Amino acid sequence: MSFDFSTTLGGAWFPAPLFTASGCASSGKELAQFFPLREIGAVVTKSIMLKARAGRPTPRMAETPSGMLNSIGLQGPGIDAFLADDVPWLAAQGARIVVSIAGETAEEYGVLARKLRGVSGISAVEVNISCPNVENRGLVFACDPNSATEVVKNVRGIIGGDLPILAKLTPDVTNIASIASAVINAGADGIAMINTVLGMVINTDTMRPHLGGKTGGLSGPAIRPIAVRAIYQVRQAIPGVSILGMGGVASGKDAFEMILAGASGVSVGTASFGDPSAVYHIQNELREILIAKGFTSVKEAVGYAHREQS
Amino acid sequence: MKLPINKSATQLRATILSNRRVGVYHQIVLEVGELVKNIKPGNFIAISVGGETSKMVLRRAFAISRVNDRGTIELIISPQGSGSKWLCSQLEGATVDVITPLGTAFGIPTEPVTALLVGGGYGSAPLFGLAEVLKSRGCRVIMALGASTAAKIYAPLEGKRAATLLKIFTEDGSAGEAGRVTDSLADLIAEHDVRVMYSCGPMPMLEALSNIAVQSDIAHQCAVEESMACGVGICMTCVMPVKTEDGEVKNLRSCIDGPVMDGENVQWHLVGEQL
Numbered sequence: 259m260s261f262d263f264s265t266t267l268g269g270a271w272f273p274a275p276l277f278t279a280s281g282c283a284s285s286g287k288e289l290a291q292f293f294p295l296r297e298i299g300a301v302v303t304k305s306i307m308l309k310a311r312a313g314r315p316t317p318r319m320a321e322t323p324s325g326m327l328n329s330i331g332l333q334g335p336g337i338d339a340f341l342a343d344d345v346p347w348l349a350a351q352g353a354r355i356v357v358s359i360a361g362e363t364a365e366e367y368g369v370l371a372r373k374l375r376g377v378s379g380i381s382a383v384e385v386n387i388s389c390p391n392v393e394n395r396g397l398v399f400a401c402d403p404n405s406a407t408e409v410v411k412n413v414r415g416i417i418g419g420d421l422p423i424l425a426k427l428t429p430d431v432t433n434i435a436s437i438a439s440a441v442i443n444a445g446a447d448g449i450a451m452i453n454t455v456l457g458m459v460i461n462t463d464t465m466r467p468h469l470g471g472k473t474g475g476l477s478g479p480a481i482r483p484i485a486v487r488a489i490y491q492v493r494q495a496i497p498g499v500s501i502l503g504m505g506g507v508a509s510g511k512d513a514f515e516m517i518l519a520g521a522s523g524v525s526v527g528t529a530s531f532g533d534p535s536a537v538y539h540i541q542n543e544l545r546e547i548l549i550a551k552g553f554t555s556v557k558e559a560v561g562y563a564h565r566e567q568s
Numbered sequence: 569m570k571l572p573i574n575k576s577a578t579q580l581r582a583t584i585l586s587n588r589r590v591g592v593y594h595q596i597v598l599e600v601g602e603l604v605k606n607i608k609p610g611n612f613i614a615i616s617v618g619g620e621t622s623k624m625v626l627r628r629a630f631a632i633s634r635v636n637d638r639g640t641i642e643l644i645i646s647p648q649g650s651g652s653k654w655l656c657s658q659l660e661g662a663t664v665d666v667i668t669p670l671g672t673a674f675g676i677p678t679e680p681v682t683a684l685l686v687g688g689g690y691g692s693a694p695l696f697g698l699a700e701v702l703k704s705r706g707c708r709v710i711m712a713l714g715a716s717t718a719a720k721i722y723a724p725l726e727g728k729r730a731a732t733l734l735k736i737f738t739e740d741g742s743a744g745e746a747g748r749v750t751d752s753l754a755d756l757i758a759e760h761d762v763r764v765m766y767s768c769g770p771m772p773m774l775e776a777l778s779n780i781a782v783q784s785d786i787a788h789q790c791a792v793e794e795s796m797a798c799g800v801g802i803c804m805t806c807v808m809p810v811k812t813e814d815g816e817v818k819n820l821r822s823c824i825d826g827p828v829m830d831g832e833n834v835q836w837h838l839v840g841e842q843l
Contacts (some may be wrong), residue, residue: 281804282802282803283802284801284802287610288573288574288800288801288802288824289575289800289802290573291574291575291577292577292579292800304804311785312818312842312843313804313807313819313843314842315803315840315841315842316794316795316806316807316808316839317795317805317840318804318805318807318841319795319796319797319803319805321624321625321626321797323623324623324625326625326626326797327623328797328803328805330803330804330805333804333807333819344610357795367807470840470842477623479625508625524636528625529625530798530799531625531626531627531797531802531803532616532625532626532798532803533579533616533627533665534626534667534798534800534802535579
């Protein structure tokens with residue numbers, strides 16, 4: 259019996275359902291040493307900003323039980339250098355590319371979108387409106403349906419129908435389904451979730467916050483149940499919505515859980531820090547699990563946990 | 569088109585051939601086979617810790633102390649954190665998931681000059697492999713090792729043979745001369761006509777050495793140690809402020825652009841500051 263491992267997200271087709279997670283694969287070059295990038299669904303790049311950015315001061319990391327806190331602060335080369343160097347390199351590897359963008363203002367997202375328009379080799383755009391490592395929590399657009407709507411409308415207005423847009427959401431809100439509905443109504447083709455969860459570690463030797471940025475984003479298996487819950491809620495609120503699920507996936511079974519909750523694709527982030535070939539291994543494990551459970555395609559399993567009691 | 573990053577790095581399961589206590593440290597010998605050919609002094613190894621059900625999700629980076637042609641490498645580990653404690657508790661014959669070689673290597677002088685190798689605590693470990701290479705190239709090797717107390721000096725017998733002169737400093741005076749390793753280095757550099765300094769150890773020591781190297785007008789290559797989540801360049805946590813070729817100060821990854829860096833270019837006063 260043939261098995262269809264392909265998936266679609268917001269209209270974009272991918273030959274396999276496992277992706278890197280933005281900010282956890284740099285721009286792909288570093289992982290290419292460990293597995294062929296074209297073998298996974300897509301490389302989701304780090305979130306690119308308009309200008310080069312130094313990021314937050316060190317220490318930027320603290321390991322926590324089954325997870326870690328990071329406060330990188332979107333260090334990166336800026337969109338122009340990124341489009342000149344990284345995108346052509348990824349395309350030459352035969353990798354599908356999802357470009358993640360982050361702006362400081364709603365207008366800046368529009369400027370970034372304009373830069374992406376017409377660039378060949380990009381499968382979709384992830385609009386990161388939920389990075390927790392910014393100076394002002396008020397700037398986390400995804401905490402407010404109106405701000406989130408404004409950003410997505412700006413990007414949609416400029417991208418037009420050329421590229422699918424995935425809005426990246428934070429679980430640090432009271433009702434994630436209402437934010438998801440807002441961005442879908444504003445023109446997003448799908449949801450990427452979850453971003454890291456805001457947290458803090460205090461160093462008990464110095465008796466001060468450990469991270470240079472004081473607060474950081476919690477990732478890793480510790481947050482997986484939060485991600486599964488968020489995906490399940492959004493799928494329930496918006497039947498048929500495209501979801502790229504992420505948050506602590508470290509095995510094929512974890513990826514399967516997200517698909518059952520309603521994700522059409524699954525990103526692997528922190529697990530790649532522990533094992534740079536994690537995305538590739540997890541994808542192979544997922545295929546075996548889906549086949550063993552009797553599914554003939556990924557699509558058949560998406561949202562399967564929502565089926566009615568028989 | 570740029571080459572892939574870490575092009576010699578390989579992920580494999582390595583067998584622990586031996587694990588023994590040396591002072592307050594553990595010396596662990598790993599079997600990595602043919603890979604030893606690609607490992608140069610200064611390169612490091614990233615090891616997965618804790619086993620399958622561990623709550624520790626991040627790989628640990630360790631300096632490689634020495635490489636043996638028979639396919640083994642030696643690590644000197646201070647069992648301080650939960651990951652290094654786990655590794656030091658592993659029995660001989662156990663296997664661990666490793667990635668190596670990673671990062672930059674110490675540059676070897678093209679002429680047989682006098683080199684000064686300065687190590688702080690277990691930071692001396694990678695200097696012994698370097699000393700052997702320098703000696704084989706005809707360089708004179710002077711080693712200066714420092715620590716707070718005698719038990720924290722790592723100076724194995726076989727390593728000492730590579731050094732023409734070995735000086736030991738402890739802050740409490742329990743071994744060698746009392747004081748810090750940096751105290752009398754400027755005189756040592758002048759007296760022996762040292763042309764290049766190599767160092768590895770805590771950041772305040774590396775900063776002091778960088779100043780001495782500038783004042784003495786000699787080259788200084790230091791191996792930095794900033795905490796890493798991945799070791800392979802994807803997490804962006806291990807950055808150091810470094811002056812680059814274009815004169816700008818940038819946050820460079822100590823796993824990709826380091827651990828060996830030109831001490832003069834590292835902006836020590838900006839470590840932990842917002843750029």
